[in-house]
Amino acid sequence: MLFAIPFYAVAxxxxxxxxxxxxxxxxxxxxxxxxxxxxxxIFASLATGPLRGVAVRTVLYVACAMAICFLIGFPIAYFLxxxxxxxxxxxxxxxxxxxxxxxxxxxxxxxxxxxxxxxxTRFMRIFGVNYNWLDGSPITVVLGLVYGYxxxxxxxxxxxxxxxxxxxIDAARDLGANSRQAFxxxxxxxxxxxxxxxxxxxxxxxxxxxxxxxxxSRSPSTEMIGNQIEFFLNASTLPQNGAVLVIAxxxxxLLLMSFYLRSTRQQTRQTAR
Amino acid sequence: MKRNKKSxxxxxxxxxxxxxxxxxxxxxxxxxxxGRSRTVWQGFSLRWxxxxxxxxxxxxxxxxxxxxxxxxxxxxxxxxxxPLGITLAIGSQRIRGxxxxxVQGLTSAPxxxxxxxxxxxxxxxxxxxxxxxxxxxAAQLLGNVTFSLASVxxxxxxxxxxIxxxxEEAARDLGATRWQALxxxxxxxxxxxxxxxxxxxxxxxxxxxxxxSFLSSGVNSETVPLRIYxxxxxxxxxxxxxxxxxxxxxxxxxxxxxxxxxxxxxxxxGERGGLRAALADVTQMEN
Numbered sequence: 001m002l003f004a005i006p007f008y009a010v011a012x013x014x015x016x017x018x019x020x021x022x023x024x025x026x027x028x029x030x031x032x033x034x035x036x037x038x039x040x041x042i043f044a045s046l047a048t049g050p051l052r053g054v055a056v057r058t059v060l061y062v063a064c065a066m067a068i069c070f071l072i073g074f075p076i077a078y079f080l081x082x083x084x085x086x087x088x089x090x091x092x093x094x095x096x097x098x099x100x101x102x103x104x105x106x107x108x109x110x111x112x113x114x115x116x117x118x119x120x121t122r123f124m125r126i127f128g129v130n131y132n133w134l135d136g137s138p139i140t141v142v143l144g145l146v147y148g149y150x151x152x153x154x155x156x157x158x159x160x161x162x163x164x165x166x167x168x169i170d171a172a173r174d175l176g177a178n179s180r181q182a183f184x185x186x187x188x189x190x191x192x193x194x195x196x197x198x199x200x201x202x203x204x205x206x207x208x209x210x211x212x213x214x215x216x217s218r219s220p221s222t223e224m225i226g227n228q229i230e231f232f233l234n235a236s237t238l239p240q241n242g243a244v245l246v247i248a249x250x251x252x253x254l255l256l257m258s259f260y261l262r263s264t265r266q267q268t269r270q271t272a273r
Numbered sequence: 274m275k276r277n278k279k280s281x282x283x284x285x286x287x288x289x290x291x292x293x294x295x296x297x298x299x300x301x302x303x304x305x306x307x308g309r310s311r312t313v314w315q316g317f318s319l320r321w322x323x324x325x326x327x328x329x330x331x332x333x334x335x336x337x338x339x340x341x342x343x344x345x346x347x348x349x350x351x352x353x354x355x356p357l358g359i360t361l362a363i364g365s366q367r368i369r370g371x372x373x374x375x376v377q378g379l380t381s382a383p384x385x386x387x388x389x390x391x392x393x394x395x396x397x398x399x400x401x402x403x404x405x406x407x408x409x410x411a412a413q414l415l416g417n418v419t420f421s422l423a424s425v426x427x428x429x430x431x432x433x434x435x436i437x438x439x440x441e442e443a444a445r446d447l448g449a450t451r452w453q454a455l456x457x458x459x460x461x462x463x464x465x466x467x468x469x470x471x472x473x474x475x476x477x478x479x480x481x482x483x484x485x486s487f488l489s490s491g492v493n494s495e496t497v498p499l500r501i502y503x504x505x506x507x508x509x510x511x512x513x514x515x516x517x518x519x520x521x522x523x524x525x526x527x528x529x530x531x532x533x534x535x536x537x538x539x540x541x542x543g544e545r546g547g548l549r550a551a552l553a554d555v556t557q558m559e560n
Contacts, residue, residue, distance in 0.1 A: 072285070072289060075282055075285050075286075076282075076285060076286050076289055078282070079282040079283070079285070079286050080286070083282065091286060091290070094290045094294070095289075095290065095293075097293075097294065098293045098294070098297075100476060100521075100524050100525060100528055101297055101521050101524075102480045102498065102501075102517065102520045102521055102524065103480065103482065104480075104482060104498050104501045104502055104505075104517065104520075105297060105300065105501070105517040105518075105520060105521055106296070106297055107505075108300060108501060108505055108513070108514070108517050109296035109297045109299060109300035110296055111505055112296075112299070112300055112303065112311045112312055112514070113296055113299065113312075115311075115312055117310070117312045117313055118312045119299065119312065147292075147293070150289075150293075151293065200385075201385060204385050204386070204387050205387045205388070207387060208387025208388065208389035208390060209387075209389075210389060211482060211483070211502065214506075215502070215505055215506075218506070226389050229389060229393060230389070233393055233396060233397075233487070243393070243397060246389075246390060246393045246394070249387075249389075249390065250386075250390050253386070253387065253390070257385060257386075260385060
């Protein structure tokens with residue numbers, strides 16, 4: 001029995017987790033349906049051909065959204081971890097709330113605000129800004145990504161920063177570092193593993209996102225790789241292309257994931273010490 | 274100087290909170306709009322909730338169909354995934370040595386795999402390989418089980434780690450069989466983590482869009498998120514806002530029941546940690 005349970009569990013876990021990786025195996029199972037020329041073509045197209053725009057755009061949008069997320073998210077997490085005081089629980093609850101509000105609801109809320117007679121559009125017109133937000137605007141897509149994923153960044157960041165030993169920063173200050181130096185030389189290096197992990201945690205779903213884009217822009221000029229995958233698999237007669245793109249995306253993401261696993265392991269080692 | 278910096282941070286935090294919540298609150302308010310517009314306020318009414326005999330959330334047949342599909346999918350997933358997840362957590366916990374790292378890596382991988390990858394993989398699997406599983410409810414159920422299994426395993430295993438092996442060993446020393454120790458000692462102690470995973474899985478499944486959408490077979494397996502998604506694209510009435518509000522209400526109801534249950538359980542069993550510990554339990558894995 002003692003042996004049976006773990007073996008059974010390993011088999012089941014292997015089954016449960018290999019599923020996401022299944023698509024890498026699928027081509028080997030029906031080699032007839034998949035020939036490598038197609039894959040090579042798509043890869044070439046991603047690198048230099050017509051899909052290059054999509055690939056570059058995906059990376060660019062995600063990079064911008066990540067930068068904004070960190071710019072907003074880090075100060076918030078820092079404040080929660082260090083200065084929140086009595087209000088901490090209240091603030092935490094308020095920051096956790098968007099976690100539990102459906103993603104589509106949050107996007108719908110912005111579609112309403114940004115539409116032609118939406119509140120936000122009308123509000124901006126007061127300042128003379130007359131912008132067609134929902135008509136293939138990269139700004140809207142990036143801000144949509146930020147709005148969608150930032151809660152998922154703040155919480156892990158907060159968890160990392162809260163675990164830091166702040167006495168070390170006080171020590172650095174006592175030893176003559178000014179606050180900026182203490183931040184740069186103590187806080188950042190100590191929380192680096194956590195920062196990387198939290199960043200990857202939101203980068204992964206952003207790279208695979210297609211619905212934000214679809215809801216907020218719907219224009220081919222802002223398409224990301226997720227849109228292409230969704231299009232090829234659900235709406236076209238070329239599911240092979242979709243599958244190849246999924247492989248390309250997951251190879252890229254696997255790289256990020258291994259970084260993630262490494263930095264979380266680093267983090268647990270640090271806290272264990 | 275220091276005070277200034279701190280107060281600047283306070284503004285950022287409150288600014289963020291307002292920015293993150295107000296659009297949603299506005300969307301909820303507009304579900305009570307009297308007109309057909311989701312953007313221009315025309316007075317208060319309940320027509321998109323109850324009174325309109327065709328277009329309101331509780332009367333429109335398509336919306337009702339989506340709601341029942343969503344609930345069925347969520348409960349079916351819970352029924353499958355909870356026992357499976359507990360078994361796997363206990364099993365994987367018993368693996369010692371080098372294997373344990375591998376197992377831990379494997380269980381946390383699905384948690385961070387983007388849904389589009391899982392969805393696309395499952396779609397290909399069900400349409401090419403296991404063609405016995407038809408797209409629609411069955412495929413959606415299996416897909417959601419695959420996706421949410423990992424969170425149950427992780428939550429339950431965290432609890433197992435904090436319990437440690439001493440209680441089970443004590444039971445064994447007092448003459449319990451291995452099965453009895455598991456059944457009467459370990460399982461009751463797992464209860465908070467089971468509750469937490471019920472909440473998390475319910476919320477994940479009822480909110481899930483990508484996997485459910487990849488594996489749906491058209492109108493008869495349309496869930497609430499799918500319906501919201503397809504109607505945002507067309508011009509829709511405030512009934513859409515009402516439907517989305519309903520979805521939010523569903524997850525918050527379950528969350529609050531879960532938090533309440535967790536903290537009463539903790540209190541009754543003399544474990545420390547009130548609301549905050551319970552919150553930590555349920556939010557831990559939501560990312």
